[in-house]
Amino acid sequence: MPERISPTRLRGRRLAALLAAATAVVGATLIAAPAAMAAPATYGAITLTVDDTTITAGDTLTVTIAADTVADLYAYDLVVGYDPALLSFDAASAVYPTGGFGDAQTGTDAVTFSSTRLGTSPGLTGPQTLVSFTFTALAAGSADISLDSSTLIGTAGETTAVDVTAPGLTATTVIAAAPVTPGPSTSPTTTPSPSASALPITGTTPSDPLASTGADATPWLVTGAIGAALVALGAVLVIRRRQAATR
CATH class of the missing domain: 1.20.5 (Single alpha-helices involved in coiled-coils or other helix-helix interfaces)
Structure with missing residues (x-):
């Protein structure tokens, strides 16, 4: 049975790796940079939305997490909670901003999305879709999807925690049961009526006068x-x- 790893531990692991990568990339630049450049990443409103609030078991659901604006965003992680009895995460579906690297780590009831810029790429600015991905609906029920935690990392390695209690970071989709597909129908069995040739012959037939005497x-x-x-x-x-x- 796989070990249950809490979202906090997953976030810590991913943040450590991303922070190490980001620090290695920008370390040389920061040595000569003025102190004013060592500012943390900033963000405006972040929202979590779904493309449909009513689906049927077996359908897919697209989830998008976006920021209306960011500044100097070099790396980040997003821990998304969901009900694994109702939803299954499609691991190959995650899409991140271009020009960087993204990774998804699944836990028991959460997925941690991590993204970082590469090389000397500048941090993200302006409106950004941080990640989009899909779930597959497994069973009927009311499925809540939420951003449980998130940390942003600037080019200077400074971190900023996202306020996940803000509105717009939880979405609910109602899943209807899949329609029952009827099995192949069988036509009623009919008993063939006896043909005229199969009917027993009754009555007498004219006989040979000699044959009538027999022995x-x-x-x-x-x-x-x-x-x-x-x-x-x-x-x-x-x-x-x-x-x-x-x-």
Whole structure:
């Protein structure tokens, strides 16, 4: 089971790495820079918005965190909390400002987004989209997404904590259950009606007169043959008597 890492610990780890990178890049410049340049990054209003407040399980939801203005912003981190039972973070979806490097680290119920400029790139100024990313809705419910903490780093390595209690840093999306897809329907089974050829034949059919007697005809045939033999024998006897009388 993966270790649960609190958002604060994640933020600390990412900040340490980003701060080390930022300090290495700008360290040589700061040696000769006037003290006036060593000012922390500043920001105006930061907002967290979603592209839809009502979606269906299985849909994706785009979240955007933006600042109406920033000054001298070289690196930053953003810890975003969410309900993992309702939302799944799409790791490959995060988009950061161009000209820098971004990374996302997932915890149990939060994602930490970190971004830094590269090389001698100047800090960000003016309106900026700090990150945009997507969640996939998992189940029905009311899903809250919030900016739980954030720290900004200027080119001089100075840090500024964002006031996450300000309005506009929590958004809610209502997720409806996915429609039930009916399974394949089966047509009712019909019992074929018996064909005319399969029906039993009732009634009588004309029969052969000889066949109607069946085995009973045999005795009559034998009796007839015997009778004929007796008649022939009688005829022979009569003829012999006549011949004897004439001698």
